[in-house]
Amino acid sequence: MQGHWVRYGVVIGLLLLGTVVYAGLGDAAAGAARWPNVDAWFAVDHWTSGAERVEYANGATFITRSFRGPNAATAELTIVTKPNAKLFGSGAELPFLGNGYEVGPAPASLVPPAPGREGLIARRGAERWLVVYAYGERRGLLGNGAMGWTMAIVDGLLGRPNDYYKLYLMTRTLDVDELSARESAKLAETLFPRIADWYAV
Numbered sequence: 001m002q003g004h005w006v007r008y009g010v011v012i013g014l015l016l017l018g019t020v021v022y023a024g025l026g027d028a029a030a031g032a033a034r035w036p037n038v039d040a041w042f043a044v045d046h047w048t049s050g051a052e053r054v055e056y057a058n059g060a061t062f063i064t065r066s067f068r069g070p071n072a073a074t075a076e077l078t079i080v081t082k083p084n085a086k087l088f089g090s091g092a093e094l095p096f097l098g099n100g101y102e103v104g105p106a107p108a109s110l111v112p113p114a115p116g117r118e119g120l121i122a123r124r125g126a127e128r129w130l131v132v133y134a135y136g137e138r139r140g141l142l143g144n145g146a147m148g149w150t151m152a153i154v155d156g157l158l159g160r161p162n163d164y165y166k167l168y169l170m171t172r173t174l175d176v177d178e179l180s181a182r183e184s185a186k187l188a189e190t191l192f193p194r195i196a197d198w199y200a201v
Contacts, residue, residue: 033061033081034163036198042077044190046070059084067187073180074171075187079195081165085137085152088144088164092133096122106130111185116141117192119185130181132169132188137162140196163199167192 036042042049047069055062060082067075093103101122111119111132122129135144142148155162169191171184 033083034199035061035063035079035081035165036195037063041194041198042067042191044069044187047187069180069183069187071179071183073183073187075184076168076170077191078168078170079165080168081163083161083163085149085156085162085164088135088148088152088166091144092118092131092166092168093120093122096120096129096131100124101127101129106132106185110181111188114189116143116196117188128173130171130173130184132185132192134167134192134196135165136167136196136199137164138199140200141192165195165199167195 037052039049039051042065044067047067050066050068053064055064060080063079063081065077067073067077069075096103101124103120103122106119106121110130111117116136117132117134119130119132122131134141135148136142137148137151139151142151152162152164154160167188169184169188171181173181
């Protein structure tokens with residue numbers, strides 16, 4: 001009989017902890033979304049950057065820029081930002097899976113492992129996309145795993161504002177080994193740390 005009360009106490013304690021964590025991640029202290037909007041931040045040798053396009057959906061801000069580079073490479077950078085850690089909730093593959101794509105990890109030869117940055121290949125019929133992505137906040141590209149969520153919970157509980165963002169660099173490709181895909185992966189190596197530095201200020 002006493003064992004039941006212990007289990008009930010544990011369940012109630014976990015529910016209360018979840019409520020505190022959820023409240024800590026709430027929108028109450030959230031400010032306006034911020035992002036680097038000066039063209040110079042996106043200037044990369046051998047690449048031409050287009051003007052930014054800004055859209056708002058589901059409480060987040062989507063900033064998109066197209067790039068044209070060497071070997072006829074084209075890429076599209078999207079920054080999704082929101083001053084709320086709930087932005088980390090969905091995985092990078094979710095928008096593709098929801099639109100009928102098959103998704104798998106990008107080969108390491110194409111997107112070399114790097115802290116806070118990953119790659120995937122999305123396929124649907126004849127379409128094939130290389131997607132390099134990262135999750136970040138003011139401390140850098142922490143990802144949306146245990147470290148990113150722990151820091152977000154701490155910020156929420158202390159009432160500290162933060163900027164949370166996802167970065168996607170997408171390139172349409174016929175073959176994952178083609179030259180334009182490799183150029184796009186190198187572009188992400190330049191842009192992602194630069195954007196993280198902007199948010200760190």
